[in-house]
Amino acid sequence: MTLLGTPQDLAAHLRPEGATVAVIGFHRDPSRAAHYVPEYLHRRGFRVIPVNPALAEAGEEFFGSPAAAQLADITVPVDIVVIFRRSDKVYLHLDDLLALNPRPRLVWMQQGIRDPQTAAALTAAGVDVVQDRCIMVDHRSLT
Template identity: 90%
Template sequence: MTLLSSAQDLAAHLRPEGATVAVIGFHRDPSRAAHYVPEYLHRRGFRVIPVNPALAGSGEEFFGSPAAAQLADITVPVDIVVVFRRSDKVHGHLDDILSLSPRPRLVWMQQGIRDPQTAAVLTEVGIDVVQDRCIMVDHRSLT
């Protein structure tokens, strides 16, 4: 697999058709990108599962799903993992991403987020990676 950059490659991953998106670093504040970007994806037909340990177990639901504390708590297959965490925190989620079974087909690090070492590990095990791009902006321009 590769680090994705071509419009054709990105567009192929951004068709909802039942795709489940787990959002690491989801935020409950609708004015924050970590909320309105997943909300956009939900409105476009993706199933969105928030991942934030501070919200897990709160009883709140976002887009029809309760927040998970970590990816390992999600019991359905995840197609795309979207990361809203500082670049220096991404590597701390690597084992959690790799624990998913089946593994996601794509890990998307939002605009401003890069971790080349984690990306290299993910691509080595067959997971496509996008770094430093906004999934909402790319979805709007490609679909």
């Protein structure tokens, strides 16, 4: 489900032009979507910041950015937050998402991930939301 109006609205969000993407639930295994999708975005010009407490604790770095334990640890403005968490865990990140200053312009819940209540709260706060879609697939089809 997309809370954006048109494919053009979506395409406007998916132009890199220096955009920073934080990836909640990033995975170190390149065979997992939570790795190869952010890697795809990185190769297309997005700055990707992995968000995973275990990887941050280990001091790991991916795509030139150190892993962050949580969104609050990121010190640069985040344009897009991509979520790779189970639907029943998304709400746990709502306060962190709303605390980002400035707020992201888009929160993207990957394919299979939906949380209508969290999406409604983000939308009410002025953040566009996409649910249950693959950002890599949409990026390929829209750009």
